[in-house]
Amino acid sequence: MTDSNTRLSTSSPPDRARRRLLGGLCALGAGTFLTGCDRLSESAPVRAALSNVEQLSYKAQRLIASRQALAKEFDESQIAPVFRPNGTTNPQEDYYRAWVENGFADWRLTIDGLVEEPMTLSLLALREMASRTQITRHDCVEGWSCIGQWTGVPLADLLDRVRPADTARFVVFHCADHTYGGSDLYYESLDMIEAYHPQTLLAYDLNGEPLPVANGAPIRLRAERQLGYKQAKYVMRVELVESFKQLHGGKGGYWEDRGYDWWAGI
Amino acid sequence: MSESVKATIDSDSTGNVPGAPVTRVIKRHTLATRLWHWTNLVCLVVLLMSGLQIFNAHPALYWGEQSDFANPFIAIHARTAEDGERMGVVRIAGQAFDTTGVLGLSDDNGQLRERAFPRWATLPGDKWLTMGRNWHFLAAWIFVPLVVAYLLYILLVPQRRRALFPTWVQLKNIPRTLLDHARLRFHHEADYNGIQKLTYLLVLFGLLPVMILSGLTMAPSVNAAWPWLTELFGGRQSARTFHFLCATALIGFFVVHIALVLVSGVFNNLRSMVSGRYRIQVEAHDGSEPRHD
Numbered sequence: 133m134t135d136s137n138t139r140l141s142t143s144s145p146p147d148r149a150r151r152r153l154l155g156g157l158c159a160l161g162a163g164t165f166l167t168g169c170d171r172l173s174e175s176a177p178v179r180a181a182l183s184n185v186e187q188l189s190y191k192a193q194r195l196i197a198s199r200q201a202l203a204k205e206f207d208e209s210q211i212a213p214v215f216r217p218n219g220t221t222n223p224q225e226d227y228y229r230a231w232v233e234n235g236f237a238d239w240r241l242t243i244d245g246l247v248e249e250p251m252t253l254s255l256l257a258l259r260e261m262a263s264r265t266q267i268t269r270h271d272c273v274e275g276w277s278c279i280g281q282w283t284g285v286p287l288a289d290l291l292d293r294v295r296p297a298d299t300a301r302f303v304v305f306h307c308a309d310h311t312y313g314g315s316d317l318y319y320e321s322l323d324m325i326e327a328y329h330p331q332t333l334l335a336y337d338l339n340g341e342p343l344p345v346a347n348g349a350p351i352r353l354r355a356e357r358q359l360g361y362k363q364a365k366y367v368m369r370v371e372l373v374e375s376f377k378q379l380h381g382g383k384g385g386y387w388e389d390r391g392y393d394w395w396a397g398i
Numbered sequence: 399m400s401e402s403v404k405a406t407i408d409s410d411s412t413g414n415v416p417g418a419p420v421t422r423v424i425k426r427h428t429l430a431t432r433l434w435h436w437t438n439l440v441c442l443v444v445l446l447m448s449g450l451q452i453f454n455a456h457p458a459l460y461w462g463e464q465s466d467f468a469n470p471f472i473a474i475h476a477r478t479a480e481d482g483e484r485m486g487v488v489r490i491a492g493q494a495f496d497t498t499g500v501l502g503l504s505d506d507n508g509q510l511r512e513r514a515f516p517r518w519a520t521l522p523g524d525k526w527l528t529m530g531r532n533w534h535f536l537a538a539w540i541f542v543p544l545v546v547a548y549l550l551y552i553l554l555v556p557q558r559r560r561a562l563f564p565t566w567v568q569l570k571n572i573p574r575t576l577l578d579h580a581r582l583r584f585h586h587e588a589d590y591n592g593i594q595k596l597t598y599l600l601v602l603f604g605l606l607p608v609m610i611l612s613g614l615t616m617a618p619s620v621n622a623a624w625p626w627l628t629e630l631f632g633g634r635q636s637a638r639t640f641h642f643l644c645a646t647a648l649i650g651f652f653v654v655h656i657a658l659v660l661v662s663g664v665f666n667n668l669r670s671m672v673s674g675r676y677r678i679q680v681e682a683h684d685g686s687e688p689r690h691d
Contacts, residue, residue, distance in 0.1 A: 169444070173522045173529045182532035185539055197623030204625050212464060269463055269634060271618050273527065275456035276465040277634050357622045391528040397619030398535070 183393075190395035199325050203356035206267040206279050211339055215280040217346035218272060220318065223309040223366060236350040241334070245304070245371035247294040255350050258336060261285045266331055272360040273392070282354050284335030288328045290370070296324075300372040303327040304379060305353050308366035311386055320364040321376050321384040321394070322355055331356040334367060359396040361387045419679055424588055426676035434548055435671055441541035442648070444533055447521035449645060450514075451530030457514030459642055463633035471639060476503040476512035484510060538613065545606050552602065561590070562599060568592035584662040586678045601651055605644050612641040 244250035307318035348365025381389025486502025504516035615637035631637035670676035
């Protein structure tokens with residue numbers, strides 16, 4: 133606001149041509165903007181750039197938020213009457229149907245990959261380990277939330293038993309179900325910080341009852357600081373890896389292979 | 399300073415007198431303000447449209463921590479009417495409104511389809527939640543740091559504070575300013591009037607912070623890190639509802655803002671936000687320096 137920027141004058145007729153040009157540019161801009169954004173969504177470099185934003189969100193949250201911060205736990209009175217199932221709710225694979233038939237008696241959980249002592253555990257063996265019970269809120273990427281009570285083995289305890297190698301950077305959860313009956317098995321992965329988080333469980337009970345088939349029987353993952361699609365159901369195998377590049381689509385999860393963020397903390 | 403403001407407001411400077419009124423072109427907006435303004439416009443449009451795409455993934459809002467699926471506060475969906483016709487319905491607190499063609503049921507590539515917000519309102523146009531999220535977070539990462547920086551700038555720089563916080567005279571003159579606005583009689587001055595200032599303050603220190611904080615509250619990792627934030631909003635689903643309501647309020651601000659820009663001298667207003675230069679009216683015999691407030 134310096135004097136050199138001000139000048140004294142009387143009203144002059146407005147510059148019509150300039151106004152028309154300005155108006156035209158505005159209309160053109162709005163029109164191309166909408167179709168432009170849709171086109172951009174299809175272009176590979178733009179999609180790569182957009183996914184860099186995910187890395188920014190991930191690093192920012194790791195930087196600012198405490199790694200040990202606990203997700204809020206709720207009161208029993210807040211448990212939802214029905215815990216809403218999503219994704220696959222009734223796997224049709226023969227092996228899975230057979231497990232359901234005999235109450236998961238010959239179902240086994242395998243923990244292997246970059247570990248010093250790979251192991252196989254029955255459901256009974258898991259139930260005999262020290263457990264944790266927590267009432268937490270499940271937040272779906274779609275936007276809804278549901279509160280449920282989970283009982284299971286802290287993943288940290290299992291990792292302590294198999295002793296991960298120094299090279300292990302991610303824990304991958306392989307599931308029994310072909311999502312929506314398609315050709316791909318569901319899988320998910322966590323970094324070691326989320327994997328060792330005290331609220332990260334392999335849960336076998338929901339609201340004090342054995343986990344129903346719709347919610348992931350016999351065990352499902354609970355990673356309480358992540359969105360719903362991280363909470364892998366029907367977990368059969370836990371594999372420790374240095375990188376998930378070689379697995380399935382290479383993005384670390386079923387939905388990640390379909391464009392969703394691997395970092396599901398937001 | 400207050401005297402000169404009063405003098406300008408009291409004088410009738412609508413320019414309806416015979417002979418041209420004396421005007422003066424001042425530099426109203428700094429380059430930083432202008433860049434901030436237009437970056438915000440792009441960010442807000444992307445945030446709104448990608449936000450509607452995200453909303454479409456679960457087009458219902460609730461109060462509290464979790465979703466009471468049977469009793470949403472607001473829901474947008476399609477249903478089959480008694481005559482067999484499909485119709486779009488918006489349900490707000492138990493009241494249903496027929497919104498066929500726009501909300502709930504709308505044209506999607508030549509066919510009526512169930513979708514909460516129509517394809518022209520969402521980014522991308524197709525139902526594509528993950529791409530909507532990508533655009534939303536990209537725009538948020540540009541928008542939020544700029545808003546925070548601007549709010550600090552307003553609070554820390556006295557000149558900026560004076561430009562946005564109303565003086566007592568301006569507050570006292572609000573009824574008169576309202577009346578003038580109703581008569582479409584606008585005073586072109588270097589300073590904003592009381593209504594403008596209060597509106598900008600409400601948006602800057604009310605709507606935008608609630609928008610940003612309620613957005614952060616929807617992130618489960620943020621919930622774990624700062625549980626007080628979720629409690630502040632009365633739960634995660636309440637935060638989501640506030641996020642939506644604030645977006646609606648921002649659209650309201652946008653509409654009024656555009657309307658006033660159009661009726662109070664669109665060329666002068668646009669120029670002030672493009673080149674920074676703004677023509678103000680001065681009293682005919684006033685040869686003094688322009689006011690520096």
